[in-house]
Amino acid sequence: MGPVALDAMGGDGAPETMISGAVAAVRQGLDVVVVGDPERLAPLIPAGVSLPIEPAAGVVSMDSGRVAAAVRATPEPSVSVAMRMVREGRACAAVSCGHTGATMAAGLFRLGRLAGVERPAVTMVVPRTDGGRLVVLDLGANVDCRPSQLLQFALMGHAYAQGVAGLPSPRVGLLSNGEEPGKGDERVREAGELIAAFAERSGAIRFVGNVEPLGAFRGDCDVLVCDGFVGNVMLKTVEATAEVVTHIVREEILKTTTAKAGAWLLRPALRRVRERTDYSSQGGALLLGVDGVVVVGHGRSDATAVRSALQFARHCAADDLPRKVLRALERLPENPAD
């Protein structure tokens, strides 16, 4: 299996943070190739570290308005080169912490979609309070999903939970504002009926119906399916709530010496809380549905997060994830009813 290709030019801390993360991964035995401007990258690689550079002159900036055009531009941007290496069999997976839309566009352009997939989905694994893990998709690649696309997400998420997460019979839920079958907006209600009918007819997935955010975090399902708009709002609300709570706790702690002392004693416990809740340590999100392993790192990734993303990408490639997703999608009806 080839190395993991890292887009060294994308992300807030690029290229320095990307190289630091790649070097850390290499030192742990991972095979990595970095993609970007050799003149900028070479001086950042310590002597004795085996980290080849694949040259790429272009870069997609975070404020590129038309990403679809930007990833096809000349000179070829680093994110497209990384995907092309996967296509040509010179890399087993691609990782980018740059613009998510650009990574999506480059993945579609260079790798293409798996048969049966209309739109790839940004997929994450998050910790649940019951100790299990929750696969959530789509988290932002697609707004205005049709019910047939949500059914595809259900199958892709199911294949991912079986393969990478190792769950024999994952339960698939649909994100909604209530658990009763009639809850949800029009799209969710239609998708719920479509997925339930498919699950019953095919026996290919275990569909548990509508799930609320708290139910999902507690373990009511293993795979949570949603439209990219509401999924992205949910993800950003989790981040925002965590930040707001942290901010308020800090303000209150700083008000008294007793509280400050208490916080000092709590530091090791709070560090463990951070480790358990830090989504970046999960290795980033996966772009599920393209013909290859593509990991979308957070734009604010630090070197540890980059290293985790590289290891995660390698893990998914070793698991032959795209083949598993493809096989799951073969169960789909030819003409989805929507």
Added chain:
Amino acid sequence: MGPVALDAMGGDGAPETMISGAVAAVRQGLDVVVVGDPERLAPLIPAGVSLPIEPAAGVVSMDSGRVAAAVRATPEPSVSVAMRMVREGRACAAVSCGHTGATMAAGLFRLGRLAGVERPAVTMVVPRTDGGRLVVLDLGANVDCRPSQLLQFALMGHAYAQGVAGLPSPRVGLLSNGEEPGKGDERVREAGELIAAFAERSGAIRFVGNVEPLGAFRGDCDVLVCDGFVGNVMLKTVEATAEVVTHIVREEILKTTTAKAGAWLLRPALRRVRERTDYSSQGGALLLGVDGVVVVGHGRSDATAVRSALQFARHCAADDLPRKVLRALERLPENPAD
């Protein structure tokens, strides 16, 4: 001004919790009437407390499938009686901690909509990290909102922020998955254009465009407008995240004696955090757009939350909120362009 009418039969802890909350409010000088079964309510009221009972024999259960029919049923349910008292001028406001859908249905049935309102909105005020407050609507009354309804929410939220929250020129934002004008699903993009055009033409509101959850909690806007589906998912995600974080922190604290000692020292600070973040202490949500003041308490409200909801309802009635919302809606175009 008449008393605040409390539906004493709705909510998880009804009627005991409702009466406790009402008694606490009366002891603080508030004029309250409780609505429900006199045989059950009378024994709960301590001697010497002036808390009249308005008899109602019916109750809408939490699992009523067809709430619209349930609130019109015979015998008339307590939530409908409370609304009728407002209609007849025998109460200044109504509060219910029962089924939100039933409160909405009873409000529409007994009070009707203000001119210009297609659908009332569940509206809450939540604390921001900058010390300000954020008015959010709709939080669950309406799924599948059309852009013209989101424009109505913008105007209602604006009137509420000016009146009850006392902000001279509140900034109105539209909840989205990104701040750029092109972000959002189809509905959000259309609503954004409609609200922006209205704001420019009329000068009636200050529209700041798309706002993400973190931006809203930090203070990028004073009024956050959203469809009831995504709003409800956001609200439930906030609650779920807070619960998950609390759960994980507690697990980690219990692992070591040092952490337990630290947590003990932190207790007063954490109590203040809870007070600042406890949405129930804000007094519940408001049903904005019906012709009267209706407060929707949380189903799990305790006596303190019930007392806060009663005080909040009285505050809104004293502010003549429905008139202010009505005046704001008079600025609407006759035929909204959607």
